[in-house]
Amino acid sequence: MVLENLGRNLDNAIRKLRRLPRVDKDAINALIQDLQRALLSADVKVELVFEMTENIKKEAMNTKLQKAKRKDFVISLIHDELVRVLGGKQAPIRIKPGKKNVILLVGIQGSGKTTTIGKLAKFYNSKGYKVATITTDTYRPGAYEQLVQLTKQIPVKCYGNPNEKNALKIAVKETKKALADGHDIILADTAGRHKEEKELMTEMQKIENVLKPNETILVIDGTLGQQAYPQAEEFGKATNLGSIIVTKLDGTAKGGGALSACAATNVPIRFIGVGEKIDAFEEFEATSFVGTLLGIPNLEALIQRVQEAEVVPDPETVKRMMHGKFTLEDLYHQIKNIKKVGKMREILAMMGGGNIPDALKDDAERNIEKWRVVLDSMTQEEKNEPKIIKKTRKRRIAIGSGTEYAVINKMLDQYNQMKKMMKRFLQARKKGKGMPGMPGMGKGAAAFMDKLSKNFKF
Ligand SMILES: Nc1nc2c(ncn2[C@@H]2O[C@H](COP(=O)(O)OP(=O)(O)OP(=O)(O)O)[C@@H](O)[C@H]2O)c(=O)[nH]1
Ligand SMILES: [Mg+2]
Structure with missing residues (x-):
């Protein structure tokens, strides 16, 4: 595996966390130390390591999730932070099948x-493209022969002219030939050595100008570690860099440094080289790379679980609700969110205590999708002031949404009960009465309301 040590260390840190009975402050601090050690030994820049672990720590300490979900949450924080420093999501190279496509590779000698x-x-x-390669390297002895040998095994055709000393001329002529021969992707190699660096850069710029590639890709040696940053930056200034390929990630302990340094230039990493052989090559996608690195086979499921558990009432809605401005849309979203977490009954019970009959709770759960249709057939005024919905309006809504009266009636019922409960709660607060005294409100509900009112300061 690429970055084997980093992967192993991160995996150990996560296993340690999973084994603990609970995620408390000490557990988070210990985890942060493990992460720092793992990242630093993969050559990630010190400042970046601290920034990453600080972000993870802050979020982990702040979570209000139930205990059971906390571990998943913390692991997903580590995942997200790693994905972020590796460049996040990126678009693939734009290649038009059957058209002229040129990809130009640049980079220093031996990269x-x-x-x-x-x-x-x-x-x-x-992938079915008609690929041709060309070499414009007039400096490295035997450069043409090297590429011929390499591409023979695929096999794809190699263009070049070992007798021509002008790289630009080769670039133009050989690309023309390759296109005339019916190829649709031309991969152009350039020289890495030159009498002096400035000349190398100038030649690269000129080749870029004449070939007008779909993408110029910088090839960078992964064993450089974080030193990849200044190199990538320099090439970024000289050429119109579209992406980076980091090579030699097999067997280097510094891969974390190289990858994070390249990503920091804001040029996407598209592929990584993981060996000398022709198929030791991988497409680079930060999310799946980090998934493998963390040894979490089913990352999607983990993230989904956490996201679902994170659903909390949106503060704006709660604020409006607490000011007695509670609309049918609010009710819909509330129940929809609760349904997502699969805890509808629990939360409804918490909010309404014994007030809402079981039948109604089940009904809301079952009919939530129908509610959406009903809501879409209502005017804004009706949603905000449901009490205006009398017989005629009801008939219009029933016809418009193709729903039975019973669904609309139950939805309005649910709304009225909720609204009544809010009102009582607000009155009790105004009178300075404590929650437990409120009729129909269970202990859990009182605590919940109290917490909401504290959090949202209404
Ligand atoms: N282990 C490993 N070696 C690699 C990888 N990619 C390239 N190499 C080796 O790195 C050395 C240099 O590779 P080249 O492809 O010749 O590098 P270059 O950039 O074309 O070099 P110049 O033409 O001199 O500028 C060779 O020995 C390759 O086998 C990789 O992903 N992993
Ligand atoms: Mg070469």
Whole structure:
């Protein structure tokens, strides 16, 4: 596995957390230390490590989730933070099948450009493109022969002219030939060595100008670790960099540094090289990369569980509700959110105590989708002031939404009960009465309301 040590260390830290009976302050502090150690030994920049772990710590300490969900939540925080520093989601290279597509590889000597041309050729060839490679490297002895040998095994055609000393001329002529031969992706290799660096950069710019590639890709050696940053920056200034390929991530302990440094330049990492062989190559996608790294096979499910558990009433709605401005839409969203967590009964019980009959609770749960249809057939005025919904309006809504009267009636019933309860709650608060004294409100409900009112300061 790429970044094997980092993966193992992160995995150990997560296992340790999972084994603990609960996630408290000490557990979070211990986790943060483990993460810092793991990231620093993968050569991630110190400042970045502290920023990442500070973010994780802050969120982890703040969570109001129930105990059972906290571990998942903290793990998803680690995941999200790693994805963020690795560049997040990115779009693929824009390639138009059957048209002229040119991909230009640049990078310093020995970074792995020529090897990567072979890997890319195999990658696109297997996707059904008519791939050709060209080399414009007039500096490295035997550069043309190296690429010929490499591409022979795929097989894809290699263009070049070992007798021509002008890289620009080769670029123009050979690309033309390759296109005329019916190829639709041309992978162009460039020189990495030159008499001096400035000349190398100038030549690259000129080639870029004449070839007008779909994308210029920087090939960077992963063993550089965080030193990849200044290099990527320099190339970014000289060329119109579209993406980065980080090579030699197999067997380097510094991969974390190289990947995070490249991502910090805001140029996406598209592929990684993980060995000398032609198929030691992977598409890079931060989310799945981090999933593998953390050893969490079913990351999607984990994230979903946490997201669902995070559903809380939106503060604006609660504020309006507490001022007696409670609409049918509010009721709908409240019940919809609660349903998502699968705890409708619990929360309704908490909010309404014994006030809401069981039959009604079940009904709300079963009919929530119908409620949406009903709501869509109502005017804004009706949603805000449901008491104006009398016989005629009801008939119109029933016809418009294709729903029975019973559904509309029950929805309005539910609304009225909720509204009454809010009103009593507000009156009790105004009179300075304590919650437990409120008729029809259970202990849990009182505590819940109290917490809401404190959180939202109404
Ligand atoms: N382990 C490992 N080695 C790699 C990887 N990619 C390239 N290499 C090796 O790195 C060395 C240099 O690779 P080249 O492809 O020749 O590099 P280059 O950028 O074309 O070099 P110049 O043409 O001299 O500028 C070779 O020995 C490759 O086998 C990789 O992902 N992993
Ligand atoms: Mg080369």
